[in-house]
Amino acid sequence: MQSTIFWFLSCLAVAQAFTASPTQHTRHAVSPLGATKSVDCLVVGSGVSGSSLAFNLVKHHNLENTLLVESNPVVGGNLISKSNEDGFVWEEGPNSFQPTPYICRIVHELGLTPELVLADGSLPRFVYWQGGGAGDKLANLHALPTNLPGDLLDFNLLTWPGKIRAGLGALGLIAPPPTDREESIREFVTRHLGAETFERVIDPFVSGVYAGDPDQLAMRAALKKIHRLEGLGDFGPGLVSGAIARFQEIAQEKKDNPPDPAWPTYKGGQLGSFQKGLQTLPNAVEQFLGQDRVWKNTAVESITKKDGMFVVTMQQNGKKVQVEAKSVCVTSPTRVTAKIAAELIPAAARLSEVYSPPVASVTIAYPKEAFKELPGGTPDQPLRGFGHLLPRSMKVRSLGTIWSSSLFPNRTPPGWELLLTYIGGARDTAVGDMTEDEIYQQVEADVQQILLKPNYQGPIQRIGCRVWKTAIPQYRKGHLEILEALEKDEAKCPGLYLGGNYRTGVAFGDCIQFGWTEAERVAQFLRSSSVQTNETEVKKTVKA
Secondary structure, rough: OOHHHHHHHHHOOOOOOOOOOOOOOOOOOOOOOOOOOEEEEEEEEOHHHHHHHHHHHHHHHHHEEEEOOOOOOOOOOOOOOEOOOOOOEOOOOOOEEOOOHHHHHHHHHOOOOHEEEEOOOOOOOEEEEEEEEEEEEHOOEEEEOOOOOOHHHHHOOOOOOHHHHHHHHHHHOOOOOOOOOHHHEHHHHHHHHHHHHHHHHHHHHHHHHHOOOOOOHHHHOHHHHHHHHOOOOOOOOOOHHHHHHHHHHHHHHHHHHOOOOOOOOOOOOOEEEEOOOOOHHHHHHHHHOHHEEOOOEEEEEEEEEEEEEEEEEEEOOEEEEEEEEEEEEEEEHHHHHHHHHHHOHHHHHHHHHHHOOOOEEEEEEEEHHOOOOOOOOOOOOOOOOOEEEEOOOOOEEEEEEEEEEHHHOOOOOEEEEEEEEEEEEEHHHHHHHOOHHHHHHHHHHOOOOOOEEEOOOOOOOEEEEEOOOOOOOOEEHHHHHHHHHHHHHHHHOEEEEEEEHHHHHHHHHHHHHHHHHHHHHHHHHHHHOOOOOHOOOOOOOOOO
């Protein structure tokens, strides 16, 4: 059960959410803005968090006078979906999401259900490991168990001593947690499940989700849902007892808040995307809001307060513009938020302490005949699985590879397979200084070692490579102290809200849920304050 939980998160890959802008982009002209405008809510940043927030403010709270601003020429933030004339469709940021009721709601309300694609939840998830076991004959790929405890008996990635240690720990035979310091992910997992389970299962998971260092990441901050299991159960501190209690909570939550039958349905273990990629969602939000409510190429420089209104100063195509807002929601990356929000929320300056290491997303296509015999594969479908993760002890530089063409249909032309590999992270920061060709060469060597026939020299296609200089925020020790200080200072400045994946979680679903709950908080604030600005006023001045 725990292996399944870990993989579901890791298959979101480095992913569920980068926050940085790519290293290069082109800018597009928009209409000049003219004089100062007044809005009820200004949302900064059009990534998953900002787009879903703006949508919910308008759709569910009738805040028609909402404005969404984005510094880039297109909406979506880190969601960058691309296609080419050869028939390849790929992602250069996050690659998929684990469906949740919050995601299904917004997909339905945006009319995107026909475009939703869900991967087969029964597809295996692999960890690459050299050394013993039946996996040696099939590329050293070990499928993580999905049905415990039954599958555990045949799980060759762990030795029998390792299985026994993990089983006893999961049942609650563990040492108490330290009381004098924050516990790292490595410390927590080793205490509960043993060093072998950490090295072979959880270490690659940490690389996949955070591109992080498990010795630096705080368990209570980075994996709070799993950390909570230790004290949740009625039968001791074991994760099994906690998981049983959590399943009971989930069942009650579904009973209390059943999903709308009109929403798309999904099964456990599935991952989702859209036919044309994840950027479909923010694009649909932009279309829903309309051009008057979405300003692109607009970078916020400062936020001040005057006469009870927030004054937001921005640059657009070399021109300085200002907007007055009754409320402001900042969903930009930490380094940007620290710069623009610290004047009114001093603790925001500490967001500059949140480290986001460089990560490169690399997409390469290979002919079907290039692959060696892989578990479950056939000549017509050599890749059958979600992908593979890589423990750092294996000395393979890549963090993990998503088998994109196995997950979702129509991502390649006939005869080809598509792989998305992530490389870099907190334990390999040199990737941020490598050239594109050097990155491609490294990833190609790693794929050759694990998936391709020996000495394969046939054709390949380099599809896309994007280096994110500051990618996933690291929930390191001390992170919760920063968030606590932020919450205290935020309470002293009603109407100014800070959010994003550094605060609510890095998964796609976490960001969508933030957009729902934060919209309610903003709407409640506005209901308790002055009367809303007339919508026609902002529409008129936008065209001025």
